[in-house]
Amino acid sequence: MxxxxxxxxxxxxxxxxxxxxxxxxxxxxxxxxxxxxxxxxxxxxxxxxxxxxxxxxxxxxxxxxxxxxxxxxxxxxxxxxxxxxxxxxxxxxxxxxxxxxxxxxxxxxxxxxxxxxxxxxxxxxxxxxxxxxxxxxxxxxxxxxxxxxxNPLTMFQVHNLRVFFLSRHVSLRQACELVTKNNLLAFIDQSVSALKILGVKNPHIAVAGLNPHSGEHGLFGREEVDAVMPAVAAARQRGVNVDGPIGADSVFHFALKGKYDAVLSLYHDQGHIATKMVDFEKTISIxxxxxxxxxxxxxxxxxxxxxxxxxxxxxxxxxxxxxxxxxxxxxxxx
Structure with a gap:
């Protein structure tokens, strides 16, 4: 071998x-x-x-x-x-x-x-x-x-959990501003391509919600309604196997258990905290x-x-x- x-x-x-x-x-x-x-x-x-x-x-x-x-x-x-x-x-x-x-x-x-x-x-x-x-x-x-x-793409992996990041080293305010339909749609395509390069066939991915409970249909935050949902819908029309937005308090757990091949995190700490709480030492950047x-x-x-x-x-x-x-x-x- x-x-x-x-x-x-x-x-x-x-x-x-x-x-x-x-x-x-x-x-x-x-x-x-x-x-x-x-x-x-x-x-x-x-x-x-x-x-x-x-x-x-x-x-x-x-x-x-x-x-x-x-x-x-x-x-x-x-x-x-x-x-x-x-x-x-x-x-x-x-x-x-x-x-x-x-x-x-x-x-x-x-x-x-x-x-x-x-x-x-x-x-x-x-x-x-x-x-x-x-x-x-x-x-x-x-x-x-x-x-x-x-624009290199960063993916974290720990055990069975893979996480991509829409934004990295920017302020939280800037990260929220970067959650647009066009940015997210391009990010979904880029992440799916990356997974295929790593040998994952027909990747099933999930987009994490930005706001608590994914904004509850606009009750507290409209990013999901105005950007995330339209981007996910457009990607699905292209044949991408993507779900979302899914509440960030549960989506990483689902992925760790094998429901998704990867999660798309909408800002730096959202995904970093999730991976490092699983296993700090074995969280790897790819x-x-x-x-x-x-x-x-x-x-x-x-x-x-x-x-x-x-x-x-x-x-x-x-x-x-x-x-x-x-x-x-x-x-x-x-």
Whole structure:
């Protein structure tokens, strides 16, 4: 059975990225489903292994196809861009922000050049990126620019629950203003296409209501009447298997139980809260709509515990698992 190659930029050197990377690669179950190539700094990873009590050997390579994919080995593309005497664990630093961007840049290029099948990202720090004058606020924006993708689509998955987001990092007021028939209809089409790329045939999706009880037919809020219902009706006329609006207090539960293949969340926190309450550590971010597939942990750099050897690798292990699971469908489609 073909095991996909996953390119893993190790994240911010001052955070928990290097630690969870070595811990995840030490997991034998992970080694059985995928071949991992880390893009990072050798000395940082060596230090992470020391304070995490992880015993792995580092194999420096230039091309993922030349890796040694046996248990106990970390295949590393070493950018050697961290000055260890200046590295301060748990601190915001321009040096680590710049280096983190460079790891993503190289790992993304590996995927674009078909030397790796999936980009699986760890955590980066927005403040460190800013200190380094990197003109992006996060992974999605960075990878979108590197792949020349205008509007990458974010999907969260936790267990059997998949969630798409109509809007992401905008104010709640702005998010409500973005709930229009045209925006939602385009979003429904985009989400259905993404599910098909991931191997879901004839996706059955649901649109969450924006207001409590989906506005009770306009009694408290007209977004459902004026935008959501018309968009759903138009999509159904096109043959899309979509229901909604369905109250946000129940629709995520129904999807988790298998009634829907995905839920369309109408603003950031609506879907984030739902997924993270199911299982915080196993909530994974998947970016679709680009020429490459990206899976990612959904947590930050955790600077407060960086360097202590206590960070959990569960989220990265799950991101690797989903990357390996979806890679055959994505690559077949592309």
């Amino acid at each position: 073909y095991k996909p190659i996953l390119a893993i930029p190790m994240g911010d050197a001052a955070g928990i990225g290097p630690e969870i990377t070595v811990k995840a690669l030490a997991d034998n179950a992970v080694q059985e489903i995928a071949r991992m190539v880390v893009v990072g700094d050798r000395m940082v990873l060596q230090k992470a292994m020391e304070f995490s009590n992880v015993d792995l050997s580092i194999n420096c390579i230039d091309d993922p196809r030349d890796g040694n994919y046996t248990s106990g080995v970390v295949n590393l593309i070493d950018l050697d861009n961290i000055e260890m005497d200046k590295l301060k664990m748990g601190a915001v630093q321009a040096m680590t922000g710049k280096a983190a961007y460079e790891y993503i840049e190289v790992a993304t290029r590996l995927c674009l050049d078909k030397k790796a099948d999936v980009l699986t990202t760890t955590a980066i720090n927005k403040e460190s990126l800013k200190a380094a004058k990197v003109p992006f606020i996060g992974h999605t924006e960075i990878v979108g620019a590197l792949t020349r993708t205008q 970016t679709i709509g680009m020429p490459i597939l990206r899976t990612s942990v959904d947590h930050g750099t955790a600077l407060d515990i960086a360097g202590k050897g206590i960070a959990s690798p569960v989220s990265l292990i799950e991101a690797i698992r989903l990357g390996a699971e979806y890679a055959p469908f994505f690559n077949q489609d592309h």
